[in-house]
Amino acid sequence: MFACLFVPDFPVEALLCLEPELRTKSVAVLEGKPPLSRIIAMNDAARKAALEMSMTRMQAQLRAPEAVLRMRSPEQEASAHASLLDCGHAFSPRVEDTALDHIVIDVSGLDRLRGNLSQVADQIFQRVSSFGLHANLAFASNADAAVHAARGFNGITIIPAGREAEYLAQLPVDNLFPSPEMLETFDRWGVRTFKNLAVLPEISLSQRLGQEGLQLQRLARGAFARTLVPAEAPLTFQETMELEYPIDLLEPLAFILSRLLEHICLRLQARALATNALHLCLQLEDAEQGTGIFERDLQLPVPMLNAKLFLQLLHLDLKVHPPSAPIVKVRLSADPVRPRFAQGGLFIPISPEAERLELTLARSQGIVGEERVGTATVLDTHRPDPFRMERFEVTAPTQKVSAGFARAAQVAQRIFRPPISVGVQMSNNCPARLLCSVPNQPQGDVLACSGPWRTSGEWWSDQAWQHEEWDVAVREKENIALYRIYRDLADGRWFLAASYD
Amino acid sequence: MSSAAARVINFPRAQAILANPELGVRRASTIERPLPDMVPSGVPAIDALTGGLPRGALTEIVGPTSSGRTSLLLSVLAQATARQEACALVDAADAFAPESAVVAGVDLKRVLWVRCCLPNSPFPSLERAGMENCGKKKAKLDPGAHVEQALKTADLLLQSGGFGVVALDLSDVPPVIARRVPLTSWFRFRRAVENTPTVLLALEQQAYAKAAASLVLGLARRDCRWQAVSQQSAPTHTRVLEEMEINAEVLRSQFALKKRPASAHYALPSAWSIRG
Numbered sequence: 112m113f114a115c116l117f118v119p120d121f122p123v124e125a126l127l128c129l130e131p132e133l134r135t136k137s138v139a140v141l142e143g144k145p146p147l148s149r150i151i152a153m154n155d156a157a158r159k160a161a162l163e164m165s166m167t168r169m170q171a172q173l174r175a176p177e178a179v180l181r182m183r184s185p186e187q188e189a190s191a192h193a194s195l196l197d198c199g200h201a202f203s204p205r206v207e208d209t210a211l212d213h214i215v216i217d218v219s220g221l222d223r224l225r226g227n228l229s230q231v232a233d234q235i236f237q238r239v240s241s242f243g244l245h246a247n248l249a250f251a252s253n254a255d256a257a258v259h260a261a262r263g264f265n266g267i268t269i270i271p272a273g274r275e276a277e278y279l280a281q282l283p284v285d286n287l288f289p290s291p292e293m294l295e296t297f298d299r300w301g302v303r304t305f306k307n308l309a310v311l312p313e314i315s316l317s318q319r320l321g322q323e324g325l326q327l328q329r330l331a332r333g334a335f336a337r338t339l340v341p342a343e344a345p346l347t348f349q350e351t352m353e354l355e356y357p358i359d360l361l362e363p364l365a366f367i368l369s370r371l372l373e374h375i376c377l378r379l380q381a382r383a384l385a386t387n388a389l390h391l392c393l394q395l396e397d398a399e400q401g402t403g404i405f406e407r408d409l410q411l412p413v414p415m416l417n418a419k420l421f422l423q424l425l426h427l428d429l430k431v432h433p434p435s436a437p438i439v440k441v442r443l444s445a446d447p448v449r450p451r452f453a454q455g456g457l458f459i460p461i462s463p464e465a466e467r468l469e470l471t472l473a474r475s476q477g478i479v480g481e482e483r484v485g486t487a488t489v490l491d492t493h494r495p496d497p498f499r500m501e502r503f504e505v506t507a508p509t510q511k512v513s514a515g516f517a518r519a520a521q522v523a524q525r526i527f528r529p530p531i532s533v534g535v536q537m538s539n540n541c542p543a544r545l546l547c548s549v550p551n552q553p554q555g556d557v558l559a560c561s562g563p564w565r566t567s568g569e570w571w572s573d574q575a576w577q578h579e580e581w582d583v584a585v586r587e588k589e590n591i592a593l594y595r596i597y598r599d600l601a602d603g604r605w606f607l608a609a610s611y612d
Numbered sequence: 613m614s615s616a617a618a619r620v621i622n623f624p625r626a627q628a629i630l631a632n633p634e635l636g637v638r639r640a641s642t643i644e645r646p647l648p649d650m651v652p653s654g655v656p657a658i659d660a661l662t663g664g665l666p667r668g669a670l671t672e673i674v675g676p677t678s679s680g681r682t683s684l685l686l687s688v689l690a691q692a693t694a695r696q697e698a699c700a701l702v703d704a705a706d707a708f709a710p711e712s713a714v715v716a717g718v719d720l721k722r723v724l725w726v727r728c729c730l731p732n733s734p735f736p737s738l739e740r741a742g743m744e745n746c747g748k749k750k751a752k753l754d755p756g757a758h759v760e761q762a763l764k765t766a767d768l769l770l771q772s773g774g775f776g777v778v779a780l781d782l783s784d785v786p787p788v789i790a791r792r793v794p795l796t797s798w799f800r801f802r803r804a805v806e807n808t809p810t811v812l813l814a815l816e817q818q819a820y821a822k823a824a825a826s827l828v829l830g831l832a833r834r835d836c837r838w839q840a841v842s843q844q845s846a847p848t849h850t851r852v853l854e855e856m857e858i859n860a861e862v863l864r865s866q867f868a869l870k871k872r873p874a875s876a877h878y879a880l881p882s883a884w885s886i887r888g
Binding site for chain 1: 654655676677678679680681682683684685686687695696697698705706707708709710711712713714715716720721722723724725726727728729761764765768769771772773774775776783784809833836838848849851852853855856878880881882883
């Protein structure tokens, strides 16, 4: 058994699936260079508004001023076609990429997984509707009968095996797409429907129209059997939207991104996949330098599939890194990966949820700065305060949790970033008093000290340092505090490096 | 007493107070709450004093500079990361020393560090920045901005959940600024961690959270010992800071802490003086 998903007025549907608010309006799609661009597809509302195929933009605007006229977008059509294929692949691995506007699915054996044929039909129809595509669905015992039924009948059509000719009988013979000469012949013979062609004697038809005529007759009878050619579509998840007018605010952009993300997530879900990286590409309108491209990459620590979360992350990222000019085109793509499988357990240490953590990190970065949130990695160098900030990720438990921790608490340092410039009075080659011109800076008599210890390094670069370090106990107003101070041997200045706490 | 045992004992007692009018006239504040789940701090003297640090509650660690607040924090983080819990440190003054943390046994990969100090701030300490603001640069630098950042981030982290320890380090925030933090913020933090396994720590110079804090631990430095300091003639480079002696006391607690010492003393050795 085969199923065919056919999307009528495909260029219009490709547009409407991303802009569903246009469904109630007359929409027509034009192709060609202005001003010679002509209508190639339109929806029912546009037909009711007396628009016709091949009309120019001017004619269409005169006939129906309220109609929405859009140029054809091959990228949006490719996205819609990919959605159609993903919908098919959600049900069967054998999906034929027959044409841009329809696919054929081998549904043999699905009854054991998903119920009877009408239940399968409902599920497929529901899935394709979730993509925002209005499609016809037809089931038949051979692929071509299913295609003709889907092209000819609205909604869901299920043709029982052996009754193909009966069901297809009333369809116009044009649906067989014969050659113009053949169509003219049929016209002269008075053959208007599939039934008219199906009842003709085979031998006579063969003598007059040859093999082509016989093949058309088999198609009209719904008896043409061919082998399905399953296509493994490349796993590219990309959605594009060309904007009618440039947008320069984040809110309308978020609205568009929301739709694109929902589509991508639906497509990934249909393939049982998730994503760990999103790539946003914005085409900018730049009057002086032509069009510019603005790109942002969003790396996720674990595979995720949550359109709302992605939208919040992109929104936060764009708040920090806004595009420099109005946007005329939005392209969003996702890297497909296998979903994350997490095994819960009673004895696994607590850790933040990856999705919530990612959002929290993005919000925190928005508050304190991108480079100021993460985890520290100590560098292998003698340079003072050596560390590098890295992305924080939840580390999975690696071994059995230790019951206790043997290492005793130690004196810790608190670093002054950057070091505070201070004055030091020396006595017997030791610091005797810490001075500072600014009130409330650490200053006072040095009660005890140890040092000096000299450190130096990177003399071969412009970041060379040469320090003479001291640990000092300083009597402050109500407290005795311990500090680490150092003298920069390059210029002789004293600095407060850290406190002991 | 284990936490489970405390619940068993204290719950009937609360019922008895309700039933008996003589007991019922006692002030509510004197009714001790049962102990929540406590986690060890890594300092035996502190654990003996408080029974550990409570999960799902706010603990304030207060004291002046060089009173051992950061050492206690690193010890708590080391314990938590050894249990493979994720931790978060909201560092209002950007004073956290990763090297010290590694020496203390903290697994840095499990610690989320939020550095709240503004990048263009010429002063690392909020107190110093605040003083500088009193001068000419007042319009440019707002000392309270760091605290605001820290509070916002801490709120986000607590709402996110899943952290074993969330530490809000306001050690270098002068009291005049820290007192501006509205009490509602502290109560919001307390509500956020209630019924969660998170230990919320606040490191401060003074206690600001009032009734929102379940445990207030005061630290003070008693003395510091220098190796070979008795030999006055010894050159200064031959002696090093050996250890700091810390005095800890419970300033306020909402939990049953009977039969525990009033204060505790312990020594913090320096990293270079630990042998073996």
